[in-house]
Amino acid sequence: MPTIKDVAKxxxxxxxxxxxxxxxxxxxxPELRGAVLGAVRSLGYVPNGVAQSLRSRxxxxxxxxxxxITNPFFSGLVKAIERSARERGYQVLLSSSEENPDLExxxxxxxxxxxxxxxxxxxxxxxxxxxxxxxxPVVLLDRIGGTERFDRVGVDNVGAARIGTEFLLSQGHxxxxxxxxxxxLSNIRERVEGYKQALEGVNLKYDPELVVACGREASxxxxxxxAIQKHRPTALFAATNRISxxxxxxxxxxxxxxxxxxxxxxxxxxxxxxxxxxxxxxxxQPLEALGATACGLLLERLREPSRPPQTVLxxxxxxVRQSVxxx
Numbered sequence: 001m002p003t004i005k006d007v008a009k010x011x012x013x014x015x016x017x018x019x020x021x022x023x024x025x026x027x028x029x030p031e032l033r034g035a036v037l038g039a040v041r042s043l044g045y046v047p048n049g050v051a052q053s054l055r056s057r058x059x060x061x062x063x064x065x066x067x068x069i070t071n072p073f074f075s076g077l078v079k080a081i082e083r084s085a086r087e088r089g090y091q092v093l094l095s096s097s098e099e100n101p102d103l104e105x106x107x108x109x110x111x112x113x114x115x116x117x118x119x120x121x122x123x124x125x126x127x128x129x130x131x132x133x134x135x136x137p138v139v140l141l142d143r144i145g146g147t148e149r150f151d152r153v154g155v156d157n158v159g160a161a162r163i164g165t166e167f168l169l170s171q172g173h174x175x176x177x178x179x180x181x182x183x184x185l186s187n188i189r190e191r192v193e194g195y196k197q198a199l200e201g202v203n204l205k206y207d208p209e210l211v212v213a214c215g216r217e218a219s220x221x222x223x224x225x226x227a228i229q230k231h232r233p234t235a236l237f238a239a240t241n242r243i244s245x246x247x248x249x250x251x252x253x254x255x256x257x258x259x260x261x262x263x264x265x266x267x268x269x270x271x272x273x274x275x276x277x278x279x280x281x282x283x284x285q286p287l288e289a290l291g292a293t294a295c296g297l298l299l300e301r302l303r304e305p306s307r308p309p310q311t312v313l314x315x316x317x318x319x320v321r322q323s324v325x326x327x
Contacts, residue, residue, distance in 0.1 A: 002043040011039040022047050023060065023089050061091045062298060063111035063119040063136075065104065067143075069096040072270040073241050073285070074122065077141065080291025081120060088299060090117070099124050099216055112136055118298045126186050137301040141294045144311070145186020151301055152311045153294040155285050157187050160316035161194025161239070162201075164265050164283045167318060168235045169202055172326045173263065177233035178211045179224055179243045191239045191267070214243060224250040234262060234327035241268035244280065259325040269319055278322035286314050 008015045013032055020026040021036040028036070039045070062085055066074045082092045093111055097104035101124045108131065111119060118137035121128065127146030131138045137151075144152035168176050178195050180188050196206045212227040214220035224246050228236070236251075238244040244266035248258075256262045259278055266273070266282035273280040293312050301307070 002045045004045070004047075006043055007036065007039045007045050010043060011035040059115050059117055060089060061093055061114070061116045062295070063108075063114070063116035064092050064094045065097060065107055065111065065119065065121045065123075066094070067097050067099045067104075067122055067124055069094075071242060073268045073287070076270070076287040077122070077291050080288045081295050084292040084295035088295070090295075090299075097124055101125055104128075105130060108134065118302055120294050120298055125184065137298055137305070139294050139298045139301070141290065143185055143187055145189075148311065149309060151297045151309050153290060153297060154187060154311075154313055155290070155316050156313045157190035158194040158197065160267075160283050160285075161191035161237075162198045163194075163316070163318055164237060164267070165195045165198035166201070167281075167320070168237065168263065168265055168324065169198060169204075171235075171263070171324055173235040174204060174327075175231070175233045176210065176235045176237055177227060177231050178237045178239060179227065179247055180211065180213050180239040181216055181220075181243055183211075183213050188239055195237065214246060221246045221249050221253075225253060228254060228262070235265065235324065236262065237265045237267075239267050241266065241270055244268070244282070245272075248276070248280075259323050263324040263327070265324055273319075274321070281321045281324045282319050284317040284319050286316070289314050 004015055004018050008018045011018065013036060017028060017032055018036050021028050021033050064078065064081055066078060068074055078094060085092050093114060093116060095107040095111060097107055104124050108119070112134050120139045120141055121131060122142045123140065126143065129147065132149055139151045139153060141153050144154045165176065178192065180192065183189055183192070192211055199206050210231060212223065214223040228250055236247050238247045247264050251258045251262060251264065258264065264280065266280045269282050269284040273282055293314065297310060297312070
């Protein structure tokens with residue numbers, strides 16, 4: 001089996017340079033990095049991860065726990081986190097809780113048992129206090145309500161929903177139905193608050209009947225259908241990307257001219273937003289920045305275990321397309 005000495009000799013560099021390239025420990029110029037990786041491929045060298053872990057007391061792996069792998073928002077975050085971790089010499093172990101709190105707990109213990117250096121968690125519910133008993137650095141991502149004991153990364157949900165609702169109001173809409181997934185999560189409740197603030201900003205009374213929780217199941221489209229028929233809104237504001245899909249389905253099933261008879265504003269941007277007509281106008285969360293910030297905070301925590309917890313809230317943008325028209 002080739003050794004690290006063989007790689008260094010073939011690449012014409014020191015053993016320390018090879019080690020830095022493979023571990024991400026220190027900066028190595030692109031030229032030397034290319035030479036080292038070329039030698040690794042040529043020789044078929046496989047680093048001894050167990051030996052490296054014993055020496056450094058680090059496994060160079062991060063645990064990532066998300067609620068649902070099929071949701072394009074969460075899978076987009078996975079991609080951003082993996083890219084950011086890879087650039088820093090870390091690998092990511094991924095698990096999906098399937099929105100099941102019991103499974104989330106089991107998977108968290110499983111990741112911890114694999115000696116990951118730290119965890120990034122998008123929890124199924126607010127206040128996952130059990131994470132504090134694992135003895136591992138933890139960063140909460142996206143769903144960050146209920147506790148301030150961990151480093152947290154999310155978006156300004158209040159501001160994002162306010163901007164989205166203000167856009168609908170600027171187009172002349174006054175009866176806006178807000179479709180949410182569940183009001184049990186603080187980030188969704190914050191979006192409701194932003195919606196409320198925008199209405200009050202134009203002296204419209206907030207009507208809680210116009211905020212409907214559809215649930216997290218696929219059958220939630222029935223709740224959306226019933227709400228549209230009952231309240232007869234001129235515009236829908238879907239508070240998550242999955243609810244955006246349900247709203248489109250409900251509009252189609254009701255045979256409404258879209259957006260001539262009813263407008264739709266989504267939350268999150270993904271590939272189908274510009275595949276189906278009308279193209280979806282939506283609030284856009286900064287996926288790349290969310291993933292990179294979460295990864296960066298976790299690695300900061302590894303370097304400075306005693307520093308106070310940080311909370312980072314990133315702004316959202318509004319992508320104006322075709323799905324919103326004047327009533």
